[in-house]
Amino acid sequence: MHTPGFLLIGGPTVLFDCGELRWISDPTFDPPTDYGLLRKTQGPAVEVDDLGPIDVALISHHDHRDNLDTLGLHVARGARHAVSPHHATAVVGEHAFGLAAGEHLVIGGVTIHAVPAIHGPEDGARDERGFVNCEVIGFVLESDTQRLYISGDNTSMDIVRDIAERFGPCDGAIIHAGRASVPSKFAGQPLSMTGAQAAQAATILRARQVVVVHNTQWVHFTEGPDDTYRAFVEAGVGDVLDTTPLGQWGTWRPNPSD
Numbered sequence: 001m002h003t004p005g006f007l008l009i010g011g012p013t014v015l016f017d018c019g020e021l022r023w024i025s026d027p028t029f030d031p032p033t034d035y036g037l038l039r040k041t042q043g044p045a046v047e048v049d050d051l052g053p054i055d056v057a058l059i060s061h062h063d064h065r066d067n068l069d070t071l072g073l074h075v076a077r078g079a080r081h082a083v084s085p086h087h088a089t090a091v092v093g094e095h096a097f098g099l100a101a102g103e104h105l106v107i108g109g110v111t112i113h114a115v116p117a118i119h120g121p122e123d124g125a126r127d128e129r130g131f132v133n134c135e136v137i138g139f140v141l142e143s144d145t146q147r148l149y150i151s152g153d154n155t156s157m158d159i160v161r162d163i164a165e166r167f168g169p170c171d172g173a174i175i176h177a178g179r180a181s182v183p184s185k186f187a188g189q190p191l192s193m194t195g196a197q198a199a200q201a202a203t204i205l206r207a208r209q210v211v212v213v214h215n216t217q218w219v220h221f222t223e224g225p226d227d228t229y230r231a232f233v234e235a236g237v238g239d240v241l242d243t244t245p246l247g248q249w250g251t252w253r254p255n256p257s258d
């Protein structure tokens with residue numbers, strides 16, 4: 001039997017198991033492409049044709065190509081269900097459920113909580129809908145045996161603290177780091193967590209295992225996996241960082257109380 005786990009595909013994209021379901025988060029599958037503002041330098045570690053059936057595609061935001069690209073949208077549309085911010089459902093497809101931070105829904109016995117995320121400096125200018133950069137949601141998934149946090153593009157440690165307080169310790173966390181930076185946005189200030197912040201988040205969440213994504217394959221990710229690893233070791237949480245390479249299945253660490 002397949003041991004429940006996860007497969008890093010590159011950028012923010014992870015194929016993973018939770019409950020009885022197969023999930024994908026922020027699907028990106030385009031080959032190396034220059035999109036103008038953003039440039040992708042490597043293709044996915046797994047091709048679309050090799051993915052197999054997907055139960056749920058989670059989309060933190062559809063506005064940016066490094067979170068949802070052309071082939072990624074095709075994958076999201078091919079999943080049985082998709083979950084995204086409300087205003088993204090029109091793009092993602094008729095099978096998409098919209099969620100705003102604070103809302104939840106249940107699919108196949110797994111509760112999907114949408115949680116807030118701030119995609120830039122906390123004091124950054126807000127758009128007309130009140131969001132820094134754009135609306136982004138993170139996710140907390142709760143199955144019978146596992147609690148997973150998927151951060152989406154977020155820089156706010158206060159949000160992570162609120163999530164830890166509300167939900168309790170995480171079994172696993174998929175954290176978008178890479179210290180994304182684009183000169184034209186907020187004067188190049190980080191749009192996603194640094195490795196040091198991801199390590200801090202791991203501590204706050206009391207996470208047993210952390211998978212850091214959103215730090216490969218794109219020019220605007222200014223910190224890579226080596227920076228992330230160093231930051232976790234320096235923060236004294238090197239043991240919770242999973243280092244399974246892109247394109248290989250890692251396994252969720254079993255709950256010691258099970």
Ligand SMILES: [Zn+2]
Nearest residue numbers: 064067119153
């Ligand atoms: Zn983004």
